[in-house]
Amino acid sequence: MKSRFFLIFAICALISCKRDPKNSFSQGTSISKYVQYNENGDVLKLKSGNFTYDFKKSQIPFKKVVLLNASMAGYIAELGAEDVIVGVSSPEYIFSENIQRKLKEGQIKNVGNEQKYDVEKIISLQPDAIFTNHIASFDNSYQLLKNNGIQVIFLDEYNEQKPLEKAAYLKLFGKLLGMEKKADEKYSEVEKNYNELKKLALQSTEKPVVLANEMYGDVWYLPGGKTSVANFISDANAQYIVKDNTEEKAMTMSFEEVFSKSKGVKYWVNAGSHTSKKEMLNMNPFYGKLDVFNTGKVYGIAGREREKANDFFESGIVRADWVLKDYIKIFHPDLLPNYKLTYMKELQ
Known part of the structure; x- marks a missing residue:
């Protein structure tokens, strides 16, 4: 962002x-x-x-x-x-x-x-x-x-x-x-929707492990365990890769540190505004070493993007319910079978 x-x-x-x-x-x-x-x-x-x-x-x-x-x-x-x-x-x-x-x-x-x-x-x-x-x-x-x-x-x-x-x-x-x-x-509408979605997410017995954000240069800026990203993941009934961390800001990690924690990760979210996995690899070939990159699902935040403008950082700030709905759709697709993602976009 x-x-x-x-x-x-x-x-x-x-x-x-x-x-x-x-x-x-x-x-x-x-x-x-x-x-x-x-x-x-x-x-x-x-x-x-x-x-x-x-x-x-x-x-x-x-x-x-x-x-x-x-x-x-x-x-x-x-x-x-x-x-x-x-x-x-x-x-x-x-x-x-x-x-x-x-x-x-x-x-x-x-x-x-x-x-x-x-x-x-x-x-x-x-x-x-x-x-x-x-x-x-x-x-x-x-x-x-x-x-x-x-x-x-x-x-x-x-x-x-x-x-x-x-x-x-x-x-x-x-x-x-x-x-x-x-x-x-x-x-009140946002709050009501959000709380109802949290209850819906709890209907899933699966709690997948999730990775977030991406690298800039040699550093992976991983959201701390008390950041908004971590809270969204938790409220969507998923398990954040560093859920026990208490930081309210980004944590800096090397690729090796993230790699060591990435076993069992099924979803990777907020992976920038990339258009494809190929583009991601061109920027950082190390991504190809992650199991989630090869066998899991990777989602960027380019669902509502126009040139330099990204609505994830605009209406997404206000419509917390829509953002949570996106995460639930990603982690528990069966709970929202007819919903199409708003801000997120799966990378192929």
């Missing part, structure tokens, strides 16, 4: 953006350990990671926003609120057809990419808010935009490792965009 991070900023006059872990959000809505929000009189208080924000009720709902991450486009598209987007960065990575159409029609502007952002264009768009991940190396740029009256909201959803908590950011976007009821209904 290509995580894109971008600049931005926060206006102190309109929004108080400060690091203050002492604020209590126990009476509000908790999305996860990273994100909570509540209402206190005429103020909506938001805590996101190390940052807190105070929004006056007169400031919300936001009418014009700039997005600097494709994943955040997934939340807004799920709400059908694309009309509030006035600018995006790196539009080539955005899958949404509605957003792409609005870009072509000039209703949404391209504000640059992770190498260089068009600060003047962002200022000219006069957005109510800009949503982005926080990158410490861009703090000077955030300050520059802050000085020009631009407010920023840092949402590091990539830190979330529980699929339903990552999907629950939908409720926050609903709150900030004045679509709270629709967001709650959408999230």
